[in-house]
Amino acid sequence: MAASPQPARYRPATAILDLGDSFYDPVEAARFPDTRLRFRNDRAAASVGLDALGDAEWIRHFGRFEPLSDNLSAPLALRYHGHQFRNYNADIGDGRGFLFAQLRDDRGRLMDLGTKGSGQTPYSRFGDGRLTLKGGLREVLATEMLEALGVETSRSFSLIETGEALTRGDEPSPTRSSVLVRLSHGHIRIGSFQRLAFLRDDEGLRALTLYVLRHYYGEDAGDDAPVRLLDHVVRRTARLAASYMAAGFVHGVLNSDNINVTGESFDYGPWRFNPTWNPGFTAAYFDHAGLYAFGRQPEAIHWDAAQLAVSLRALSEAEPLIAVLDGFGDHYQRAVTEALLWRLGVRPRGDVEDAALITAMEKALHAADTPIDRFFFDAFGGALPDAAPYTGAAFADLRGRLSGYTPRAARDHAYWRGTPCSMLIDEVEAIWAAIDTRDDWRPFNAKIVAIREMGAALAG
Numbered sequence: 001m002a003a004s005p006q007p008a009r010y011r012p013a014t015a016i017l018d019l020g021d022s023f024y025d026p027v028e029a030a031r032f033p034d035t036r037l038r039f040r041n042d043r044a045a046a047s048v049g050l051d052a053l054g055d056a057e058w059i060r061h062f063g064r065f066e067p068l069s070d071n072l073s074a075p076l077a078l079r080y081h082g083h084q085f086r087n088y089n090a091d092i093g094d095g096r097g098f099l100f101a102q103l104r105d106d107r108g109r110l111m112d113l114g115t116k117g118s119g120q121t122p123y124s125r126f127g128d129g130r131l132t133l134k135g136g137l138r139e140v141l142a143t144e145m146l147e148a149l150g151v152e153t154s155r156s157f158s159l160i161e162t163g164e165a166l167t168r169g170d171e172p173s174p175t176r177s178s179v180l181v182r183l184s185h186g187h188i189r190i191g192s193f194q195r196l197a198f199l200r201d202d203e204g205l206r207a208l209t210l211y212v213l214r215h216y217y218g219e220d221a222g223d224d225a226p227v228r229l230l231d232h233v234v235r236r237t238a239r240l241a242a243s244y245m246a247a248g249f250v251h252g253v254l255n256s257d258n259i260n261v262t263g264e265s266f267d268y269g270p271w272r273f274n275p276t277w278n279p280g281f282t283a284a285y286f287d288h289a290g291l292y293a294f295g296r297q298p299e300a301i302h303w304d305a306a307q308l309a310v311s312l313r314a315l316s317e318a319e320p321l322i323a324v325l326d327g328f329g330d331h332y333q334r335a336v337t338e339a340l341l342w343r344l345g346v347r348p349r350g351d352v353e354d355a356a357l358i359t360a361m362e363k364a365l366h367a368a369d370t371p372i373d374r375f376f377f378d379a380f381g382g383a384l385p386d387a388a389p390y391t392g393a394a395f396a397d398l399r400g401r402l403s404g405y406t407p408r409a410a411r412d413h414a415y416w417r418g419t420p421c422s423m424l425i426d427e428v429e430a431i432w433a434a435i436d437t438r439d440d441w442r443p444f445n446a447k448i449v450a451i452r453e454m455g456a457a458l459a460g
Helices: 015-019 042-047 055-062 135-150 190-196 202-217 225-247 293-317 318-325 327-343 352-367 372-378 393-402 425-438 440-459
Strands: 011-013 022-026 036-040 075-076 082-084 085-089 099-104 110-116 155-166 175-184
Touching: 015 036, 015 099, 015 202, 015 372, 036 055, 036 135, 042 055, 042 155, 055 099, 055 155, 055 202, 075 099, 110 135, 135 155, 135 175, 155 352, 190 202, 190 293, 190 393, 202 225, 202 293, 225 318, 327 352, 327 372, 352 393, 425 440
Parallel strands: none
Antiparallel strands: 011 099, 022 075, 036 155, 082 085, 099 110, 110 175, 155 175
8 A cells, every 4th residue: 555645634524324223233342351462463554644643542442442542432333234155144134243333544445444253242153252363363364465466455453352262163272362443445345235125215326326335436426326326436446356366365255245346355264266277266165165265256256246136126227226236247357357466467469468477377377287376476577487487388378478568677686586475275273273372472573574575576
């Protein structure tokens, strides 16, 4: 993220209240037995004017959830529905999180501070509303890595260990607990619109459409508001899908309640980074059919965008919505080419040449089973080495095509004199093991530094 020309001011906002109380439920945060600060993102805090908070104030706001000044007086659990693995679920909502505050960032955008693991809400069902420390740590690592790789993502703002022993059926228990705060460009979901369509609440649909257009896209109302909203979401989510592919990232759970209408990635559960260019690679152990496999993510996100179109049908004729939805593929192809060229560190040459380069790259990576992170490290700037593991006809073709491209940044950052930064599952587990067995946070802290060094090098 580009540095702000001057320190950002804290600018509170409460736009969500304009929607009215049919969109959310006031809730209370859990009272935790302990609040030990484990991670604070001062870089993100500086973008919203909160970096000057001392640790004690930070914990009061983001561990005890004392309201920020001139902000929401009580946390709000947002209401939504959604498709989960293509099955519609009307019995969901913010079940272990809430909207804590809204504020403006240094770019003037409306931002949300939302939580994960902050306690039970009316939508917790049989859950305890808590987050494991390992789960919180994994989300910090995911968001830091994705931000460095150019993905529009929520940012892990704060991670506080909360002193409870949690029981989980899918990992060793009891395990340590935490509460996470995210900074995001809103977290209105496609599922927020699906809920209103399910309830046949046309006025609510219209109000939410205008809210999103006004506060996230800077547009006024009009007869074509639903179509304009869908167009924005289709373009942004196509770019999101493209950025996942360029990052080699698998979200794992691309349900419609996990797709933000600003196109920002968020909510990281069983995520993985793909070791090689394997289209069938999955992140969630329960994704037996590979619905959200690496290579199927564009399809999955397009399907979710179609559910928004279905929801908006109550406010618009079908034909213009279908026309907008049909543009997803073209938007995706342009975006994935742009994202991959960015990660390769080269400037575009033209549609035909760029498309041929990307095709050659995918063919070479898939055929040779080459580690993704190693490849993009070696190829950055367009000068792919003529040595193992980049041998054979497929890499010869790719090397020839790359040679005609101009680097977009020099390889003069210290990062390029080291080794590729990656975030494969074994690395994540090793970082957690150091914390779990010895309470040693040094590998975690070192990884954050390494990720940000990579981000600076990629930014050029």
